[in-house]
Amino acid sequence: MTRFLFWILLIICSPNVVWAEIVLGTGFSSATAGRTSPTLNLGIDYPSFAVTASSVGVKNSYYYHSAYNLIYVRQFDFSEYLWGKLHGGIGAGLHFAKRGLKDGTNAMSEKSDFALGPAIRITWDVAPLCFIGLEAIYGIRDFRVFTLTTQNVRSIIVGVKF
Numbered sequence: 001m002t003r004f005l006f007w008i009l010l011i012i013c014s015p016n017v018v019w020a021e022i023v024l025g026t027g028f029s030s031a032t033a034g035r036t037s038p039t040l041n042l043g044i045d046y047p048s049f050a051v052t053a054s055s056v057g058v059k060n061s062y063y064y065h066s067a068y069n070l071i072y073v074r075q076f077d078f079s080e081y082l083w084g085k086l087h088g089g090i091g092a093g094l095h096f097a098k099r100g101l102k103d104g105t106n107a108m109s110e111k112s113d114f115a116l117g118p119a120i121r122i123t124w125d126v127a128p129l130c131f132i133g134l135e136a137i138y139g140i141r142d143f144r145v146f147t148l149t150t151q152n153v154r155s156i157i158v159g160v161k162f
Contacts, residue, residue, distance in 0.1 A: 022161070026159065027133075029155040031095070031155075032056060032058055037058050039055065050073050053071075062101065062102045063099075064100050065099040066099070067098075068096045071135055073091030073120070075121070084126045087123045088121065089120065094115070095139050098111070115141045115153075117137060119135070137151075
């Protein structure tokens with residue numbers, strides 16, 4: 001109880017200057033092997049950079065696929081577009097996916113992927129607390145010369161900032 005009262009007192013006595021915004025959104029992602037699936041996005045949005053994490057997954061009795069993304073971008077304010085501000089940034093992103101498939105009576109076979117590469121993030125503030133955004137990771141999954149493979153993950157997000 002003492003900790004709870006401490007945090008309430010700290011929030012009440014803190015200055016009115018906000019240095020960051022919490023970002024919470026949902027949308028669609030191409031992380032599940034090209035099939036568009038709902039995603040959950042959570043992040044911290046500073047004036048000069050942003051860090052976001054997202055999760056997407058599907059499951060039924062024969063198949064599952066879970067994917068997780070982490071993006072860090074340096075942000076820039078572009079301009080006003082119609083009635084809202086455009087922000088954009090470039091940085092780095094991580095992608096991890098795990099999937100399994102049960103083929104008939106055989107046991108579930110599982111695989112996982114890890115990708116690292118450049119990332120972009122563009123957001124449009126359509127209202128004071130609401131935004132529409134695009135996040136993309138262009139990751140490299142295998143660094144061997146002859147089997148260089150990539151994993152591109154794109155997400156369209158609608159969310160709130162507070």
